[in-house]
Amino acid sequence: MHESSRTTRVLQPPRLRFILSTLALAFFWDLIPKGGGGFWPEMTMAVLTFWALRDPQRVGVGAAFTLGVMLDVGRGAALGQEALAFVWVVYLAQRRAARILWFGAWGQALLLLPLWSLALALQAAVRLVAGGDWPGWGYFGSAVTLVLLWPILSHGLLWPQWRAARAGGSASLS
Template sequence: MRPDPEYLLLPANRAFIAFSLVFAFILDLLPWGRIAWAPDFLALVLVFWNIHQPRKVGIGIAFLFGVLMDVHDAALLGEHALAYSLLSYGALSMHRRVPWFGPFGKMLHVLPLFLAAQLIAILVRILVGSGLPGWPILLSSFTTTLLWPIAELLLLAPQRRAIERDENRPL
């Protein structure tokens, strides 16, 4: 189902997009990243902006933040970069389809993206000789997916136009 047709969004502000990406990166830098079920805020925001603003946020930005996350985690250089790049590619490939669904439908569309990114990171770790981290690491994809409606509410808030037009306000 398409969102309310009277709900017209303003153009996204580049500064707000950059702020949300940096804020999500900072949230991922906090020590709760050691918890297996902790959501990946940066992946959530990257997928959100890739779906809603595919011309402003793309694979290059995802790769850059992936390299920064690799440096922070002291992980294999390119592990997060590869996962975030493929995650962004998947989000860009479905950016026209996802907005037509309701919140639950959107969550069902992004869950496989988060799971695939997580599995790619696990596969890279296995290929370089690390052990299998175990199944609780996949819980992160589910908690990230559960945050999708909240992210959509918060990240689209600055773009929402008033439904009742006031003659004293230009927009």
């Protein structure tokens, strides 16, 4: 008997190749120059958050720091701006993972909103300390955009892990 309920699905472990490719795609998305307001999502931060919650043994503070420094260099930003923010988000997400994962995608997004907002505030603070300009309040719109994208993003990143259940394998609890 095949149950379609979310509670009966057993996820397969993600492949390392898939994790790395999603992080790389998010990284390159963030390297694309985007004009206009600050509502462009920080995809590297979102994908890092997802994998830090779902696979903390593979994606942790070290990966966050490395990707953050690479993004700082790629964007020509103050060195450590992204790295500090990513490390902080991954650390807090992993500390609260049991509570965050208890909720559905929208609940998770609302619980992650303060983490992402704090990360953006840290980036702005590092920018100001380094002599840069205040990015404006629209800069924090990226966190709101991430909240709106989180259900789609989390479903898309979980989809390949449901492969055994779709293929008729024994990935069901029933």
